[in-house]
Amino acid sequence: MDADEVEIRPVISGGQPRGKGGGPAKCKRCREPAKVEVARANAAFCADCFLRYVRNQVTKAIDEHSMFAEADRLLVCVSGGKDSLALWDMLMEMGYDTTGFHIVLWTGEEYAAESRDMCERFAQARGAKLVVRDLKADEGFTVEQIAREGRRVPCSVCGLTKRYLTNLAASQGGYDVLVTGHNLDDEAATLLGNALHWQTEYIARQMPALPSTHAKLVKKVKPLYRVSERETAAYSIIRGIDYIVEECPLVAGNTQLRYKDALNSLERLSPGTKQQFLFGYLDKAAPLFAGSDPVTLRECNECGQPTTGETCAYCRAKKQLRAKARPPVEFTEVAP
Ligand code: AMP
Ligand code: ZN
Numbered sequence: 001m002d003a004d005e006v007e008i009r010p011v012i013s014g015g016q017p018r019g020k021g022g023g024p025a026k027c028k029r030c031r032e033p034a035k036v037e038v039a040r041a042n043a044a045f046c047a048d049c050f051l052r053y054v055r056n057q058v059t060k061a062i063d064e065h066s067m068f069a070e071a072d073r074l075l076v077c078v079s080g081g082k083d084s085l086a087l088w089d090m091l092m093e094m095g096y097d098t099t100g101f102h103i104v105l106w107t108g109e110e111y112a113a114e115s116r117d118m119c120e121r122f123a124q125a126r127g128a129k130l131v132v133r134d135l136k137a138d139e140g141f142t143v144e145q146i147a148r149e150g151r152r153v154p155c156s157v158c159g160l161t162k163r164y165l166t167n168l169a170a171s172q173g174g175y176d177v178l179v180t181g182h183n184l185d186d187e188a189a190t191l192l193g194n195a196l197h198w199q200t201e202y203i204a205r206q207m208p209a210l211p212s213t214h215a216k217l218v219k220k221v222k223p224l225y226r227v228s229e230r231e232t233a234a235y236s237i238i239r240g241i242d243y244i245v246e247e248c249p250l251v252a253g254n255t256q257l258r259y260k261d262a263l264n265s266l267e268r269l270s271p272g273t274k275q276q277f278l279f280g281y282l283d284k285a286a287p288l289f290a291g292s293d294p295v296t297l298r299e300c301n302e303c304g305q306p307t308t309g310e311t312c313a314y315c316r317a318k319k320q321l322r323a324k325a326r327p328p329v330e331f332t333e334v335a336p
Pocket of ligand 1: 076077078079083084101102103104105162179180181182186
């Protein structure tokens with residue numbers, strides 16, 4: 001768990017942010033005692049005003065990037081974690097037409113069961129529609145298996161699987177927009193990783209809203225890109241959302257986590273660094289990268305889903321797995 005995440009709990013559950021003179025801080029908006037400090041905004045809020053602050057950030061993201069309209073059908077990808085469940089909660093509160101979508105990826109037995117359980121309980125409590133796909137039951141393999149057999153990094157296999165199955169579900173289900181819970185920390189860490197390696201084509205694609213560029217590629221949006229991980233945790237706790245706190249068991253040593261740690265160190269010394277880095281990129285640098293990813297999409301010759309090559313990466317990974325699973329050819333001796 002992130003150090004920032006641990007810190008939020010005492011603040012929410014009774015500890016109080018301190019004001020400038022050392023006394024209890026007051027809510028920036030209503031002057032009631034503050035419960036949550038948002039250092040990057042140089043502000044502290046009471047619980048109600050904090051929820052309002054987070055919702056305003058999400059509304060701003062939706063409006064500024066024309067993410068979706070009231071009439072759109074949204075497929076909200078939920079992992080069972082704080083970010084995506086908080087986002088689904090907010091979008092429902094705002095009156096959008098949402099359906100949750102969860103993939104049981106099997107990156108660990110207990111982790112898979114608990115993640116699914118969190119999503120199902122959340123949906124049930126709100127009478128919301130949730131679609132669940134189980135990789136093992138539906139496809140006959142797990143992320144762990146593909147990573148092991150193909151000697152691939154589990155997080156990249158997992159990312160590929162999620163991108164493929166979420167788009168497929170949205171496209172086949174006739175949804176207008178695919179929504180994910182990527183937050184400010186996720187986006188800043190991805191940008192740092194891409195900039196460190198100067199992966200210009202990835203940098204160009206790292207926008208809060210990606211339009212559909214093929215009939216089978218659904219528009220993708222990230223309405224939480226203005227909200228930090230610490231803030232989605234606080235939002236979930238205040239709203240009474242139960243979420244899976246554990247990290248995925250395969251994530252240990254993940255480079256993205258290292259970039260998050262590095263950014264958190266900078267953020268502690270100088271609050272606002274993460275948002276300056278990400279928002280600065282979006283405002284000033286993103287236009288310079290636009291067009292450095294001139295891909296032409298065609299349909300995969302195996303599954304018909306959009307891809308840049310002949311066979312999509314998902315079908316290639318599955319093929320590799322099938323080849324490994326095939327029993328060795330047996331030679332029977334034939335008498336002369
Ligand atoms: P992650 O890749 O775990 O950082 O998650 C990024 C976003 O992908 C989450 O906020 C969710 O919107 C989505 N997501 C992650 N895991 C799942 C899952 N098992 N099923 C559906 N969506 C997911
Ligand atoms: Zn394919």
